[in-house]
Amino acid sequence: MSDHNASLDDHHRAPIIGYHRAPLSQKFGAPRQPNLVALTSVIEMLAPYDTPAAFIGLEAFSHIWISWQFHHNYVDKTNHESKDKQVNKADSRFRPQVRPPRLGGNQKIGVFASRSMYRPSALGLSVVKFERIEIVQGRVLLIISGADMIDGTPIIDIKPYVAYSDALAHAKSGFAPSAPTSLDVTITELAYHQFTQMVVNQQLYKEPSEPYTVAAVIDKVRTQLIRSDIDAIKALIAQDPRPAYRRAEVNKQFVMRYKSVDVSFQLIESGQLQITDVVAVVL
Structure with missing residues (x-):
């Protein structure tokens, strides 16, 4: 590699400026788009990007853009011949086509015509509601809501959302012209008792x-x-996180981890999703 190319590579490396801290620690259950569920979360800024001076003026904006990384595209693989733990790409091959859930999980489209996590950069982009800034122990914490990111997501950049240029009233949205329909969610007496007792x-x-x-x-x-939190749990399940090809399966249990509990739910005969069990997990 030439010195010129090496300097370009260094120039284009994006630093991680913070981490997203959220109730959802696993991909299953996370909203597929931002602002579908008003879930409160925190962006923990890292030094030297956690200085309060870097955020002066941000409080004048109601929403912000977040650039972030799909970090669960990577898996830990342990080399049994050594004690070193290395992080490798789960699948480094370029995937030119994906199967969006909005199209039933069967129809393929180009990756660049989608918001799939399996893209060359592994980068996501979300607009979220900016609630407030908290300065704790001299460090900046951004309180946000409506994120479609899970806990531990690396944050690459933050920019203010500007309505006159970012909101285009007559834009076409292809295969996703409107928000997905939410399902009705009920909860059994047992599950509600389990939750309230916890x-x-x-x-x-x-x-x-x-x-x-x-x-x-x-x-x-x-x-x-x-x-x-029970309302947040219902709202997340109402988005139907189940794989598209399994959405017709009645009485099949699925489990979503939320904060310190595993929430089991299933499709019942009435066409509703029903929460059947709430169990504490050891974190």
Whole structure:
């Protein structure tokens, strides 16, 4: 490689400026597009990008653009002959076509005509609602809602959303002209009791005066259940995270991890999705 090409490669390397901290730690259950579910989450900025001076003026905007990385496209593979753990691409081959869920998971289209995670850059782009900035221990935390990112997502860039140029009223949206239809979601008495009991138990074991630290703020978003979480869980399941080819399967259990619980749900005869079980997980 020439010195010229090497310098270009260095120039185009994008730094990770922060990490997304959220109730969803797995891809299954995450909204397929932003702003479908008003789920609150946090962007933890990293040094030196966590200085408050870098965010002066951002509070004047209601929404922001987030550039981020599909980090679950990568898997940990352990070399059993050594103790080193290496991160490799799950599949490094270029995929020119994908099967969008909106088309039933059967029809293929070009990857550049989709928002598929399996793209050459492994980069995502989302517009989310900007709630507020919190300065904790001298560091910046961005409180947002409506993200379609999971916990641990690397953040590459943040820019303000400008309505007059970013919102184009007459734009065509191809195979996704409108938001997907949400399904009705019910919950069994047993599952609701399980959920409410876990909320009570967490409150009982919670320290009476936890210090206001970055770790405490993130832990609250990622693991601590509150009563209104049941509405968030229902809204996520209403988006129907099941694979498109399995959506006709009645009484087939699927499990979505939310904060510190695994939520089981299934399609029932009435055509509704029903939450049947809520079980605590060890994090």
